[in-house]
Amino acid sequence: MRRANVLSEPCVYEETDPEGFRSGFARVGKAVGGEALAVKVYELPPGERVCPYHYEYEEEWLLVLDGAVVVRTVDGEQELERGEIVCFAPGPQGAHSAANRRETTARILMFSSAREPAVAVYPDSDKIGVWPGNDDDKVMLRRADGSVDYWDGER
DSSP: OOOOOOTTTEEETTTTSSSTTTOEEEEEHHTOOOOOOEEEEEEOOOOSSHHHHHEESOOOOEEEEEEEEEETTTTTEEEEEOOOOOEEEESGGGOOOEEESSSOEEEEEEEOOOOSSSEETTTTTEEEEEEEEEEGGGGEEEGGGGOOOTTTOOO
C-alpha cells in the first residue's frame, strides 16, 4: 500500500510562478497511485494565491488543512479555517480562487477529476485553457481568439 501524509508532504515551488501566485504543491494523489482523481496539497505563504480565479467543467473541492484562506466565489469572499471543506460546482457558478491573507503559511488540499480533456475558464483575464491529454496540443487562449466560424480555414 502506497501512502502520503497530507499534513507533512513536502511541497515543490515553481520558480516561474509570478509574485502573488507563488504556492508550493505536492501531488499526493499520484504519490499513492491514484488515477481517477487529481489530489494535490498546496502550501500558500502569506500574500500568495493558489491560482487565478477560474471555473472548470468538473466538480472541484477544497479542504483547509492548516491556517486559513480567503475563497473568492461568484457570491463574494469568505474566509475558511482549518478543517473547513467546500465544493465548487462545475461551470460558471463554481468559479473560485483561494488566497492567504494571514501572516502564517496555509496548507490546503484540493481534489477534482483527473479526466482529460479538461477545460478551465479564467473570467478575470478572459482566457480559456484546454488540456486534451497530449502536451503538444494544450492551449491557453483569449476567448476572443476562439470567435471564428466553424468552417474558417477549411477547404
